[in-house]
Amino acid sequence: MFLKQVKVKGKPYYCIVKSVRIEGKPRHEHVKYVGSKEEVIKKLLKGDKAVMESMKVSQVKDQGEVDLLYRIAEKLELRSTINGHVVKTAGVDVGAQMVVLAINQCLDALALDNVDLWYHHTILEERLGIPFYSLSAENLCKAMDYIYPPIRDQEGEVIDARDNAMPIKKDLVEKLKDLFDIKLDALFYDITSTYFEGNNCIIARLGYSRDKKNGKKQILVGLVVTREYRFPLFYSVFEGSTSDMTTVSDTLKTLQEEFKVEKTLLVMDRGMMRPGNLEELDGSGFDYVCGLKKGEKAVKKVILEAEGLEDEENRVREDMSAVDMVREFAGKRRKLVVYKNHKQAKELKEERDIKLSRAMKELNEYAAKVNTGNYKKVEKVVAKVRKLKKGVSKFIKTDITVKKGRVRLLVKKLDDRVKEAEKLDGKYLLLCTDLGLPKEDVISAYFDKDGIEKAFRSMKQHGLRPVRSWTLNRVKASIFIGYLGQLLLSTLHYMLDKAGLKITPERALGYLKWQKKVVLESEETVVEKTSVPELEAREIIEKLETAKLL
Template sequence: MFVKITNAGGYQYVRLVENYRENGKVKQRVLFNFGRLDLLKNDPAFRNIVKKLSDIVERTTTDNTEAVTIESEEDVSDAVLKNWGYIVFRKLWEELEIDKFLKERATRGRKIKFDADKVSFLMTIQRLIEPMSKLRTYHEKNRYFGFEEDIDLNQLYRCLDFLDSIKEDLETYLYQRNRDLFKMVVDIVFYDVTTIYFESCRADGLRNFGFSKDNKINEVQVVLGLLVDKEGRPIGYELFSGNTIDSKTMVKILRKLKEKFSIDNIVIVADKGLNSRLNLKIIREAGYDYIVASRLKNASKEVLEEVFEQEGYKRLDEKSYLNAEEIYGDEFKYKVLERTNVIKDEEGKEFKIEENLIITYSSKRARKDKEDRERLVSKAKELLENKGSITALEKKGARRYLKKKSKTEEYELDEEAIKKDEKFDGYYAIQTSKKDMDVEEVLGAYHDLWKIEQSFRVMKSCLEIRPIYHFTESRIKGHFVICFLAFLLQRTLEYILRKKGKEISSERIMEAIDSMNFIEIEIKGKKYLIKQRTEGGAIDILNVMKIKGPKNFMTYEEGLGFIGINK
């Protein structure tokens, strides 16, 4: 048995052949057609397929119950790759009882004739394993073994409308299921905002032009506000018009926490983009506390005097300091200022909040601040050499270090602004209304804000939530429901693995799931399955999820039995 390359129609084809003797002459017969050589060259699984096929042929000639005589090329079909790893997510899907919820809602006074559970799950796993358009999802639906359902393209689009209509109830349901199933305790909530762009320049009620965090200047966008718990699992989200500024999203999110999830006692952790005085007032009036970054350079003269006065600074205790050294550098100190934050609402009425302002200094941050400033100063000098680029001067980026010369229209380097910023190197401030929290706890909670930043990175890169190609508002919103479900499954799987001592990144999880494939072939009308070699943490994932892997070689019917047992 050997691999043979033949020429046909201008291409080279790879085939597995064997020699046999007939009437005293040596002849060859084709056992398997791999396909075109140019498409197989970069496929690392190719050599494994050859080896496994060799094992199959030997088995078929020694096992009388499976005996197959291959007489010609037409007896063997081309190989088809079928993913079975999706059953990991299907098991989570059913443990969260998403299937039950969707089936119940699809029959509640609606004229939905397709299987909303299966269509929703198809779009969700496609978003997880290989994000693509709904049209390509439809064309690729048969790649999942045992999932060859009679689904048409229109059902995918109609399902998006359906998901949009039940989004609010689905969120509440999933929050309750997570709390019951995983004993989820929500005492700290991280909140942040990002923008998601469209391949379009047509604005409407939801899509609009605004400040893009993806630097997409000429494309419309929506603003996404996301809530995650301290384990990095999503709690809920809201969509806002693309021109909504970060600080204006807080009211709706707080209403969601209070009314939908009935969460009464939490601390909200957010970055400085959400730190407006009105937001802090709204948080406290809702009965919640906050930990937010403070705009130190905008602080009062009295506060700044305290910041730069070295007396009163403390180090963290030895144990905490050693743990924090990698984060903060070889020198880290802090000072706590107790103060009353006086806030005036739109009507001029005063509202007082007792809070702690935690001033920190980090040598690691000081080095970074210096490097960032020197880079901007260098760019500012380049602008001075090319004065035509200093039109419409704004005090942003490198332009913050330029100023007009007195009585002229010429620009010069603003040495005073450079020296002023230099004083703040290494300093940072966090304000909190949770006065009974230790400094270590406050700093730890704020440092964990990276979890939501990581969440946005995962959603934008791994799940490829952007760009969006849908145009109706309902289907745009339905698309986000699919992304939310995919993100929830992924984060839940990470959480379960972490609890079992298996730290596996989002990328490695998806690589492992994507490698769980069958090679499906048909010999004389009978289908067989060869298990492809898995990658990364596949074994750990299966063991933790209590899923027994398939045999190396099975009939099609045995494969269906394997899928049915493990769903």
């Protein structure tokens, strides 16, 4: 049996027929009248047995989450903006391919070899009108080369890349200003690492790995985002062994020269700071809030001198108190805010006390054994002592000597160092150049930077980690795609908030994930139907459309 279309007074209707032979000739025998196309769909959804048996599902395509991200990409004019800065005369345009890759980054983050099949099973193929076989891994790689065209040496090796991404990023920031009135008056800057599987990238180096992948080469990625909604402004790529502190100069230069930022509050982590950086930041004209490493003598001195951290009136959060002062620091009057995380301070003290107590007990027992024994190998005792002191070595003094050919060991707990550590537990110093900014606002600005860490996690989860065996230009292009993906998610975050939906972008996409487009076929009829979305998914789309955000 199959569904057949018939026309009644010029209008299409459907009935179920079956093939039979009458007097040796094939004929269609009427089984059941169904009605209009809408009636067909209704009966399918109600589970009408005859209608269901007359058709088969030929395709099921992802629609809900894919279509929402595509509509956001259209709102941002990603495709045309990218195409405005690359010249490609034949084949699928670069902008369309970057949009596909950015949406894939947000949802599945597949290897390039699998993107074409993923695309074929989504609504994107219909939206873009580009056949899936045009998005082969080879074509996608060639499209990436338009974003960062390779520069090769005489042997043909990629040694650098021209940057077509920067003007795209600048245009997108202007688009965000026009669409959403985003402000650049407060920006966050931080840096992360991503490791490599392969050896083809000339800037991959061994360095401090935030991914805990010691022994693997890496690159560093610096990212600047807005304080509100974490819209990404731009990223920078550095050699894997670059110190975080040395990246600040490039970031300031890009903000001023490329994005024409004249005044902003720049918020950075303590890993970015050194005396030279303070001088550069002072010369930039920007206000800034940054953490300072308490290992520095000047920083430790300020923290130890701070008073009032135990007073209830200085509570700024449930488990945090803060005091501020304006004083000379690093050659200039600055606002200094000392804060204490009381929960962390308690945990640090308890952990240290347990480790120190255990270490002293084991060391004293070992010292008694050494001092009454016939130990002659100093290196063996040194190795054992080092092992027992691990984690608390700065609080214990050990003296290993040799008398009359025998090793002797003395152990002493350094109480002064323990007391100083207790005074520093959970305490940190923030520096702010805006002398009038209340300490509560300084604390809020600094801890809001956790949002950039979420942006990094999102980019890594959506394809930035690990980077495969790629050349420099394609490494940079892969980061560009991650940047586009984060731009889509940040825009969705903004839209959800403005529509009064207090859910994360990831949660919203999760609700929409189950909305599919189903294609049913019989011998003569094709019926397409979008599955009914869940209540939450319908509410998301309805509120975004009502607020005219899509």
